[in-house]
Amino acid sequence: MDAKICIICGLILFFVGFFALLYRKNIIFMMLGIEMMLNAANLVFAAGTQIYHNADGQIMIFFIMAIAACEAAVGLAMLIWLSRNRKIMDTDHLTLLRG
Amino acid sequence: MTIIFSIIVFAMVLIVGFHVAPLMTWVERRQCAFIQRRVGPNRVGIFGFTLFGLGQPIADAVKLLFKEDGNPSYVQPFFYFIAPLIPSVTGLAALMVIPFGAQDTFFGTVFSPQVLSVGAGFLLFFAMSSMSVYGVTLAGWSSNNKYSLLGGLRASAQMISYELGMGLSLIPIVLIYQTLDLQQIVYAQSHSYLFGFLPDWGIFRAPVSFFIFLITIFAETNRLPFDLAEGEAELIAGFLVEYGGMRWSLFFLGEYAMMFAFSGLISCLFLGGYSLPYLTHESLIHIVQPILGSFGSIAVFLIEFATLIVKMSIIMLIFVQVRFTVPRFRYDQLMKLGWVTILPLALINLFVTALVLGYSSFK
Amino acid sequence: MIMTVTLTILCLLLILCFVTTSIIPTPVGACASLIGGFLLLSFIYGFLGAHFAAVIQIIVYAGAIMVVFVFVVMLLNVPTQDLPKVKISLADILSILLSIPVLILVSIKILNWQAPMIDSQNVEMKDIARKMFIDYLWPFELISFLLLTALVAAITVAHKNKGSRYMLKEGSDHGR
CATH class of the missing domain: 1.20.120.1200 (NADH-ubiquinone/plastoquinone oxidoreductase chain 6, subunit NuoJ)
Known part of the structure; x- marks a missing residue:
């Protein structure tokens, strides 16, 4: 029962992160939405450790965290480049590829 | 009954943690004075009893309590309020994983003098030291002051750079003692002997780890020679410039509590923890039992507690001694040391330890 | 409870x-x-x-x-x-309204799912380490490579470089 509550909570958190990603214009806030979605997935894996009493859930959490770290680093580096060279931080102004 | 014992241990650890900061201010000023061939504060007393100037911290605490709690109007309200709490809370929480004695049964109930004993062991320590970075960062930013912002960001960059070296230098210890639990590590250190006569302490098994860890904890707690963040208060401004009175002292409570916790960690990992060099817990009980009967466990616990406090105090004295001996690093020298010297050294140490352990277990 | x-x-x-x-x-x-x-x-x-x-x-x-x-x-x-929008358009209302039934349906499915009864033993750190380095060794090494790549990429992108080809220069055509 504990694990099921956590899985449902993870579902709701995923939706919250998804809406944050869609409705925010600034890149930092969108990246926070992505982090929320990744954490929702982590919560579901942790609920899996409660059910299956396995080491697999925590290993997947470890891998997802490593991927989130890489993606945050690269995304923030791109944000720094953008804000330093183009003075852009909103995605509304990134229109170079608009056809 | 176990719950009552746990609460007693928790209260003891908290009380010890809270009293480190005033005592350390006194120790610093007296030791600084002795190093500089002068006397230091020895005049403040209660009713004429000046015991080596121990009245000074009491006077300082009273003064800080009665100072005006300035609420400047130009600071970010919520973060200005929260920033002093973060170093204090994490510093005191880091003390909770240190074992202050061996687990024993006292009148039938199990008494374990370690407040938090989870499978993750001393990784909780790193969690607390990672969270203490936010105190410095938020304090610098919420002061709405360019100099304190830069000081705070530099200090937090320094802290997270040295966290890498800290973690990597402790992996050989985990490889040697095969466990993350501090109780188990202290047990292993007191119950076996190297070469027949040396106690199996971490400092003899992994000396390079000890030196790297000692250097990195100076950087983690913003102590000289790595205290560019605080030392800037003497030059331009540090991240503490907008804080006065009790808020300022909360920062130092946190810093000294974190120093104390790191001393505890070094003692448990490298210096044998609460155990005296050639006596194990069982032999101590064996000695004390005929004299005190069933109160022998409590007596042994007090002996072990005192041993650990003595070892932690030695490391704290090393902290203070280094502060008044070595000049301060420049910021680029500091970052270069962390990334170019300490990190490769820790990696090579880990590699060599793994090779030696693998070879000796393969034979 | x-x-x-x-x-x-x-x-x-x-x-x-x-x-x-x-x-x-x-x-x-x-x-x-x-x-x-x-x-x-x-x-x-x-x-x-x-x-x-x-x-x-x-x-x-x-x-x-x-x-x-x-x-x-x-x-x-x-x-x-x-604050993003003062007037809420139809798309916003529809999106939130449509997500609620999805949430409810999936939650009902989850609550009715029979979790397998596995005997509970505590997962120790040694089990995690053993599994990580024996069963999951290949993903572990790939992740370390990924971290190295991300490190190099982040430093390259954020490096302060005066001669960057894609910087906006006033009065000159872009990208050259």
């Missing part, structure tokens, strides 16, 4: 923290509430028996990744975002 109630309260607080992150206009406030959410999440992992995950959540996520976010926010002076 107490565990379930505590876990429910923690999950509700966690949802509140994450919703605050989505709504709050200041960037530092959003990061701070996300850090609070991560601390709660670590607490929940501890409740679920995932002790290793709880500790590395604080060390890695709240203590390293979010520090980098907070650094970037403070150094770049990310502007306070205006």
